[in-house]
Amino acid sequence: MTISDALGRPLRDLRISVTDRCNFRCTYCMPKEVFGRDYVFLPQSEVLTFEEITRLARIFVGLGVQKVRLTGGEPLVRRDVDKLVAMLAEVEGLDDLTMTTNGSLLSPARAQVLKRAGLKRITVSLDSLRDDVFMAMNDVGVPVSTVLAAIDNAAAAGLTPVKVDMVVKRGTNEDSVLEMAEHFRGSGHILRFIEYMDVGTTNGWRMEDVVPAKEIVAAIDARWPIEPAEPNYYGEVAERWRYRDGAGEIGIIASVTQPFCGSCTRLRLSADGRLYTCLFGVFGHDLRKLLRGGASDEEVTAFITSVWSVRNDRYSEVRSAETVKLQKVEMSRIGG
Ligand code: SAM
Numbered sequence: 001m002t003i004s005d006a007l008g009r010p011l012r013d014l015r016i017s018v019t020d021r022c023n024f025r026c027t028y029c030m031p032k033e034v035f036g037r038d039y040v041f042l043p044q045s046e047v048l049t050f051e052e053i054t055r056l057a058r059i060f061v062g063l064g065v066q067k068v069r070l071t072g073g074e075p076l077v078r079r080d081v082d083k084l085v086a087m088l089a090e091v092e093g094l095d096d097l098t099m100t101t102n103g104s105l106l107s108p109a110r111a112q113v114l115k116r117a118g119l120k121r122i123t124v125s126l127d128s129l130r131d132d133v134f135m136a137m138n139d140v141g142v143p144v145s146t147v148l149a150a151i152d153n154a155a156a157a158g159l160t161p162v163k164v165d166m167v168v169k170r171g172t173n174e175d176s177v178l179e180m181a182e183h184f185r186g187s188g189h190i191l192r193f194i195e196y197m198d199v200g201t202t203n204g205w206r207m208e209d210v211v212p213a214k215e216i217v218a219a220i221d222a223r224w225p226i227e228p229a230e231p232n233y234y235g236e237v238a239e240r241w242r243y244r245d246g247a248g249e250i251g252i253i254a255s256v257t258q259p260f261c262g263s264c265t266r267l268r269l270s271a272d273g274r275l276y277t278c279l280f281g282v283f284g285h286d287l288r289k290l291l292r293g294g295a296s297d298e299e300v301t302a303f304i305t306s307v308w309s310v311r312n313d314r315y316s317e318v319r320s321a322e323t324v325k326l327q328k329v330e331m332s333r334i335g336g
Contacts, residue, residue: 002063003064003309009235009262013235014065017335018271022074023077031139042271042272047272048269048271054084057088062301063304066095073333074101074102082114082119086117090118098123099119099122108156111153112157121162121163126147128144128176134147162189166194167195170210188248190250190251193250195254213253225244227244229242235266260316264314275287277307281315284329285303285307
């Protein structure tokens with residue numbers, strides 16, 4: 001079964017945020033001034049249990065979802081998250097199960113446990129190879145070597161191809177673009193550059209801080225010629241580019257300068273069970289209330305269908321000085 005939204009877009013991908021907590025304080029995502037000692041995170045009682053998440057995943061797969069990505073916050077700070085992976089891996093019809101992590105807690109053993117539990121691939125975020133730049137961005141003093149080790153651990157465990165996501169922010173880490181490209185060329189890992197986005201309301205986003213994808217592509221092409229590659233599947237977020245010398249590929253996620261709302265097949269579930277139809281959404285539909293109120297699978301299915309069928313979000317296509325001010329949900333609540 002496939003359900004389509006008001007703009008004819010099918011539901012295919014589900015991003016599940018398993019926690020709103022993170023051990024990083026990336027300045028562009030969870031700035032310390034807002035997410036400091038006094039910040040009140042969700043109490044455990046409000047966070048969906050593994051059983052609730054798995055039940056929902058089964059229902060979503062019945063509605064056409066083929067791919068689930070676990071995210072956060074930082075998914076690896078959720079205790080026993082490998083047990084959730086194992087439960088989701090049992091869901092019939094789920095083709096792809098993956099995770100986005102900052103890598104700081106991905107030891108060799110943890111990577112192997114996740115792989116054995118049924119995780120297929122992993123994406124690790126890394127914004128620079130320079131310690132001073134990276135530490136200033138994560139703002140908790142985690143060095144680059146920790147994340148590079150995590151990438152090795154993921155690859156050794158077979159969570160491949162490993163994707164490495166780098167958010168590029170003007171005046172902060174744009175100088176790291178070529179070094180990152182050089183480092184990951186030929187490694188078998190896929191480096192993806194993400195335009196800095198106006199998610200949430202706390203990161204002080206300004207258009208001047210966005211390094212447009214075109215500029216990134218041009219800088220890499222001038223050093224190592226690249227050519228466009230075909231998307232792997234309909235609705236793929238990253239635009240693929242291949243090195244002409246055979247050293248692999250890179251991805252570009254140009255949500256700001258080249259919006260891809262027209263083929264957006266993604267739905268997002270927050271850790272407290274709210275359903276968001278857009279990364280830049282303001283309102284989350286309360287699925288937890290339904291689950292804990294004793295709704296049947298049919299009732300939950302009907303609710304999700306009613307939400308998706310009227311979906312007409314296309315935030316990135318209509319972004320303006322006015323929309324930037326909306327009270328959008330924080331990325332730490334709904335993940336990447
Ligand atoms: N903690 C995990 C991690 O670091 O990958 C998963 C959650 S994090 C919110 C997911 C991704 O969103 C990361 O790659 C992060 O760099 C990216 N991200 C966060 N805020 C962003 C922003 N304002 N613009 C672009 N990407 C952002």
